[in-house]
Amino acid sequence: MYKINTNYQKLPGSYLFSNIAKKVAAFQEANPDKEIIRLGIGDVTRPLTNSVIDALHKAVDEMGDADTFRGYAPDLGYDFLRDAICKWDYVRRGCDIAADEIFVSDGAKSDSGNIQELFATDNKIAVCDPVYPVYVDSNVMGGRCGNYDSTLEKWSDIIYMPTTAENGFVPEFPKETPDIIYLCFPNNPTGTTITKAQLQEWVDYANKNGCLIIYDAAYEAYISEEDVAHSIYECEGAKTCAIEIRSFSKNAGFTGVRLGFTVVPKELKCDGVSLHDMWARRHGTKFNGAPYIIQRAGEAVYSEAGQKEVQELVGYYMNNAKTIREGLKDAGLEVYGGVNAPYIWMKTPDKMTSWEFFDYLLENACVVGTPGSGFGPSGEHYFRLTAFGTLENSKKALERIKNL
């Protein structure tokens, strides 16, 4: 008789955003006339930009012509895209990363979820708390997290690094040395970040202690402050201790287009074994490349016009972030984030739990946010709003909140 991977059984409930979607659907069904404003999931709302649309149409036409048709893409990505990424995201910022260290994929979520496969089951992982659930859940599925304590809302074998208002949302080095450290800056969900100098301390810590850093930089396009690193490879020594995961979802609005990439430097070795080779092998075995037409869309993001459009797009959402941040402050709430990231992280009022505030906001303002506790125990009494809605809806949502 075949047997299942029982680690799946350990996962409590279902994925955070699926839960929210169900609650919202139920509310809408019960209140069909109410207009719900969704500032919950980090999904963009602006259409794809002109350069991207043009590149997509052009690539589609190529696929319809025998002379220019493309079958299987190279497993690791087309050179035209890897070269563009290398030049713009790394060389331009002074990072010594080569095009063949960049692995193109169908998105940062897939890569964040799949990367843990490269590592032994008995690695101890450390995550910030609160945290993007994919890091934890994928490690639970991989058998790396022990058991879940539903009272503490923690896994027995995960090292949690609280990031709260008390420590300025800067994780501290944990007492117990972890093997693998997940860091995400600018941070999802808190919308806060750390300075380049602080990130350098983490790189030094990792190199000194034999840790691997999995660095999620999906929100780097939203950085507005000078002393914040766009890539971990801006830090000295990062190539021997860090993998970086990046996305086209948030800068170019590709959430429904699906494109991302992961950088695995060739110098990154574990006891002499190249992680670059391992990730290449995984791509070759379990992935078949991102679609040609979508890689062309990605390339267009790096054109001169494309970069200008991305800046406008980011500017649009950051204006929303400002609207939300200042609106919440005006309403007397305690607010963080939204300066280098499209997320606003607020303290719930009147000591409400995160889910109590979720229900309160949904029922009384028809605004959907994300309960902070869904991201980890230290997220309790916090609440996330995203700047990815329209400006009109962001303003309307804030009016409703102010009037509560």
Added chain:
Amino acid sequence: MYKINTNYQKLPGSYLFSNIAKKVAAFQEANPDKEIIRLGIGDVTRPLTNSVIDALHKAVDEMGDADTFRGYAPDLGYDFLRDAICKWDYVRRGCDIAADEIFVSDGAKSDSGNIQELFATDNKIAVCDPVYPVYVDSNVMGGRCGNYDSTLEKWSDIIYMPTTAENGFVPEFPKETPDIIYLCFPNNPTGTTITKAQLQEWVDYANKNGCLIIYDAAYEAYISEEDVAHSIYECEGAKTCAIEIRSFSKNAGFTGVRLGFTVVPKELKCDGVSLHDMWARRHGTKFNGAPYIIQRAGEAVYSEAGQKEVQELVGYYMNNAKTIREGLKDAGLEVYGGVNAPYIWMKTPDKMTSWEFFDYLLENACVVGTPGSGFGPSGEHYFRLTAFGTLENSKKALERIKNL
């Protein structure tokens, strides 16, 4: 110090098709003037059809307009596509499969590679020999295969079911009962298949012995004979023992477009645990849906015009298959497959090994095929040619082979 998944270290050499690509590139570099005909990898060459191109353009336009833009797709696929698949591929064939049992993905290769995650490490898997390498390699990475014996070219913990000319390419029930059985019909690489009655025997065997069948039906569109099942769910009882994986790559030429799906029936349970729930959880955690525009392209395949185009496409490649099959026969070679599949499986002449014949054919005819031994030890002395080239190239390749 962090530790790697040492199972990766057990994998001998690199992925078969990467090896071939390297050999061909080296040959081309040494012989820049020679025209190489590639009948190796199963990659299509005909452009996307009109219905698909139109659907892509239309969907691209939608993504460029704020009113019709789509962000994150539903994790499991858009209803418009799941409904179309359900109606055409299942209900029309009398299979009792519901739309919400269909999981849309970025391709059959990803699904074939990822599905093993749902199962415990100590399951014993059985594969046909020769076999599509992804089933084996993904299980090696998952720690399920023991050690590789490079003399036998076998993994200690895999049950191999030889399919050769001697048994008419029909696998026999193994002496040791496996937990998980991978079946692929019409078969890659042999191009042969089994009858619906024979498949029913496997379903009965699985239900009787508590086995799970992972059924890869990526080539079903090429079935030309009446007594061959297009889906395993045409067999009675399959819903309690089988997962089916399907692709748009070979019927609609989507190798570079990336779209596939997996069917996990709700009745399929392991000790009461729903595999449907587990796969949904995996999708929700490690995948973010196939791109909207590509799901619309998939939908177009099921339109009336789309179905007609698919038939023409399949007809084109099957004409190539006939050309190759009959050409090889005329050249005095022993040939199998190519009737219900786009693959032709031939015995190497003069007791050459598969790789000897690969080199011989590349050097003397500039034709690339796939060495049978690359698919498993029972593939030794066999060689695979695909019908996915152009008719012109298929004819030219056969002329060259006849003249050897």
